[in-house]
Amino acid sequence: MTADIIRITGEHMLIVAIAVGVAIVLGIPLGIYCTRNPRAGRVALRVIDAIQTIPSLALFGFLIPVPFIGGIGMRTAIVALILYSLLPIVRNTFVGIQGVDPIVRDAGVALGLTSRQLLFDVELPLAMPSIVAGIRIATVIGIGVATIAAAVGGGGLGTFIFRGVAMVDTRLILAGALPAAALALIADVVLSAVERRVIKG
Amino acid sequence: MPSSIELRNVEVDGRLRGISLRIDAGASVAFVGRSGAGKTTSLRLINGLVTPTRGEVLIDEVPLARTDLVALRRRSGYIIQGSGLFPHRSVFDNVATVPRLLGWEETRIKDAAGEVMSRIGMPLERFGARFPRSLSGGEQQRVGIARAMVAGPSILLCDEPFGALDPIVRRELQETFRALRSDATIVFVTHDLAEAMRVADRVVLFDDGRIATDTASADFPKQTLPLVRQFVAAASLPS
Numbered sequence: 001m002t003a004d005i006i007r008i009t010g011e012h013m014l015i016v017a018i019a020v021g022v023a024i025v026l027g028i029p030l031g032i033y034c035t036r037n038p039r040a041g042r043v044a045l046r047v048i049d050a051i052q053t054i055p056s057l058a059l060f061g062f063l064i065p066v067p068f069i070g071g072i073g074m075r076t077a078i079v080a081l082i083l084y085s086l087l088p089i090v091r092n093t094f095v096g097i098q099g100v101d102p103i104v105r106d107a108g109v110a111l112g113l114t115s116r117q118l119l120f121d122v123e124l125p126l127a128m129p130s131i132v133a134g135i136r137i138a139t140v141i142g143i144g145v146a147t148i149a150a151a152v153g154g155g156g157l158g159t160f161i162f163r164g165v166a167m168v169d170t171r172l173i174l175a176g177a178l179p180a181a182a183l184a185l186i187a188d189v190v191l192s193a194v195e196r197r198v199i200k201g
Numbered sequence: 202m203p204s205s206i207e208l209r210n211v212e213v214d215g216r217l218r219g220i221s222l223r224i225d226a227g228a229s230v231a232f233v234g235r236s237g238a239g240k241t242t243s244l245r246l247i248n249g250l251v252t253p254t255r256g257e258v259l260i261d262e263v264p265l266a267r268t269d270l271v272a273l274r275r276r277s278g279y280i281i282q283g284s285g286l287f288p289h290r291s292v293f294d295n296v297a298t299v300p301r302l303l304g305w306e307e308t309r310i311k312d313a314a315g316e317v318m319s320r321i322g323m324p325l326e327r328f329g330a331r332f333p334r335s336l337s338g339g340e341q342q343r344v345g346i347a348r349a350m351v352a353g354p355s356i357l358l359c360d361e362p363f364g365a366l367d368p369i370v371r372r373e374l375q376e377t378f379r380a381l382r383s384d385a386t387i388v389f390v391t392h393d394l395a396e397a398m399r400v401a402d403r404v405v406l407f408d409d410g411r412i413a414t415d416t417a418s419a420d421f422p423k424q425t426l427p428l429v430r431q432f433v434a435a436a437s438l439p440s
Contacts, residue, residue, distance in 0.1 A: 107285025110248055110358075111298050111348070112275030125289045 001175070005160075009179045012156035015074065015149065016142040016183075019081030023138055027086050028131065031093025032119065045091060052087040056145045059083065060152045077146065077154025084145055085138035092134025096127025128198040136191035143184040147176065157183075203227040203386040204261045204276075204355045206247055211256035216242045218410040219256070226261075229378075229387035231397030231418070233432065234407030240390045243407070244358050247388060248277045260356070275302055277356040278349030278385070282364050284341040286333040292318075292344050293329035299352045317347045320377055322370070338365040346374065357385040363396065375399050394421075394436035406432070 034041025051059070059080050063070040069079045100123050108122045124131075150158030160176030163169075206224040211217055217239045224230050232240040245251040246258050249270040258265040260273060286295050293314060300310040311325075318325040321343040333341050342365045349357065359378075363371045378387065378400050391397050397404050398418040406413040406421075406429060414424050422433045 101285075101288075103281060103283050103285040104287060106250065107279070107281060107345075108287070110250060110274055110277075110279035110281075110285075112271050112273075112302055113298075114271055117302075122287060 005175050005179060008155070008157055008159060008176075009183070012143070012146055012180065013183065015077055015081065015146050015154065015156050016139060019078050019146075020085050020135065020139050020142055022078075022082050023085035023089050024135060026082070027089030027134075027138075028093050030086070031090040031131075032097065032124075034090065034094045035097045035123075041094065045094065048083075048087045048090055051083050056080065056084070056148050057151060060148065060154075064152060072153040074149075074154050076152050077149030077156070080149070081142050081145055085142050088134040088137040088141070089131070090134075092130045092137075093127065096130030096134075097123045099130065100126045129195055132191065132195045132198055136188065136195060139187045139191060140184050143180060143187060147180050202355050203384065205259075206356065206386060206388070207259040207262075208243065208246060209257050209259065211243075211246060211253045211258060213239075213242055213246070213251060214254045216410055217246075217253075220410075220412060221256075222405065222412065222415070224386060224388065226386055228403065229389065229401045230403045230405060231389045231391055231401035232405050232407060233391060233394060233397050234413070236392075238407035239410045240407050241360055244360055244388055244390050247356065247358055248274050248279060275299055276352070276354055277358060278352075278354035280346050280349045280357070280359040280362040282361040284333075284345030284365075286341055286345055286348070288333050290332075291329065292323075292331050292333070292336070293325065295333070295344060296329075296348045296351050298348060303352060305352075313351050313353075314347070317351045320350075321347050322373065323347070339367060339370060342366055343370070343374070354385055357387045359388065360390045361392070362389070363391075371396075394432050 030044060034044055054062070060076060063076045063080055064072065070076050104122065104126070105118065108118045113121065146154070146156045147158035147161060149156055150162050157176040157180040160172050161180075164172030164174075164176065203226040205226040206222075208220050208222045211220045220239070220243055222243075232243060234240050242251055246253060247260070249258075249265050249268075260268060265273075287298070290298075296314045296318065297310050300313060305313075314329070315325045318328065323340060323343055328336075328340075328344070333344070336344065342362070346362060349359075363374060366374065375396060378389075387401070389397065389400055391400075394404075398421065401418055403416065404418050404421045405415045406426075408428055413428055414421070414426055416424060421429065
C-alpha cells in the first residue's frame with residue numbers, strides 16, 4: 001500500500017510538473033506578447049479567462065471526444081491542466097511587465113537599450129516576483145485539479161479518492177486526499193520562498 | 202565631441218505647434234515655461250523618445266529618421282526627474298549601463314565610474330555596491346546624473362535634473378554642469394529661472410506649444426513680454 005501511495009504521488013507530481021512546465025513555456029511568451037500588442041493581448045486574456053471559468057470536470061468532459069489531444073487517459077488530464085495553468089502565468093507575466101515603473105522603462109530606452117535588452121535586462125527581472133507568483137498559483141491549482149483527472153482515467157492521487165468513495169473506504173480516500181493536500185501545501189511554501197528570493201534579488 | 206541639434210518646424214499632436222530651434226554644438230540651452238508648455242516634449246524629440254507628427258529633428262545635420270536611434274541614445278545622456286534608476290541593479294551596475302552597452306572593458310568602466318561618482322560627491326567605494334532603494338531621493342537623483350554622464354555623452358538632455366536635491370548639492374551640481382559645457386551640448390528643462398540662467402548660455406521660453414522667446418541668458422530678464430515679466434517676478438532673481 002505504502003509503495004502504491006508513493007508511486008501514485010510521484011505520478012501526480014509528474015502530471016502537474018509536465019502541465020505547469022508546458023504552461024510556463026507557452027505562457028510567459030504569451031504574456032510578453034500581450035504587453036506588446038495590448039489589443040490582441042486583451043482578447044487572449046479574455047479567452048484563457050473563459051477557459052479558467054469552465055468547471056474542471058466539464059473541461060475534462062469536453063476534451064474526451066477531441067481527437068489527438070483528448071480521449072481517456074493521462075494525456076487528456078495533462079492538456080486540461082495546461083489550459084488551467086496558462087491563465088495565472090500569462091496574466092502575472094502581463095501584469096508584472098505592465099507594472100514596471102514607466103520612468104524606469106523610459107530611462108532604459110533613453111540609455112540606448114534595444115527592445116530585446118529592455119525586455120531581458122529590465123522588464124523580465126522586475127516582473128519576476130509576479131511571474132513566480134503566477135507559477136505558484138498554477139502549481140497549487142494544478143495539484144488540486146489533477147485529483148479530478150482520475151475521473152477520466154488520468155491517474156494520480158484522485159484514483160485512490162474515487163476508488164475509496166466507490167468502495168466506501170475512508171482509508172483509501174485518505175491515501176489520496178492527504179498526499180494531495182500535503183503536495184499543495186508544500187508547493188505553496190516552497191514557491192513562496194522562491195518568490196521572496198527573487199524580490200530581494 | 203558635442204553635437205548640434207536642430208528642430209525644424211516640429212509639430213506634435215496636441216503638444217507642440219510649430220517649433221524651430223537650432224542649438225550649436227557645445228552650446229547650453231535651458232527650456233523654461235509653465236507645466237504643459239512643451240518643454241519636456243521638445244526635449245524628448247531630441248533623442249527620439251517622441252516622434253514629430255510634422256517637421257523634422259536633425260542631429261549633426263542628419264535627420265533623426267535616418268539616424269540609428271539606439272546608437273544616438275548611447276551617446277546622449279538623459280537625466281530625468283525621479284532618476285529612473287534600475288531598482289534591481291546596484292549603483293555601480295546602474296552607472297555602468299551605457300559603458301557596457303558600448304562594450305568598454307571592465308577596468309575602463311571602473312575608472313570612469315569612479316571619476317564620475319566622485320564628481321557628484323558619492324565615492325564609488327562607499328556607494329557602488331548599494332541598491333537604489335537604500336538611497337535618499339537626492340542620492341538617487343545624483344546617481345542618475347552620474348549614469349548619464351559616465352560615458353562622456355555628446356548631448357546631455359536634462360529634465361528637471363535637480364528637482365529632489367537640497368540647495369547646497371543643487372548649487373554644486375550646477376557648477377559641475379557649467380564645467381561640463383565644452384564637452385557636450387546641453388539641453389536643460391527647468392521651472393527655475395535662476396537655475397536656467399546659471400547653467401545655460403541661452404534661455405528658450407515655451408508657451409502653449411510654441412516658443413515665446415529665445416534669448417541669451419543675460420538678456421532674458423530685459424524682455425518685455427508679459428510672460429517673461431511673470432517668470433522674472435516669480436523667480437526673484439539676484440539683482
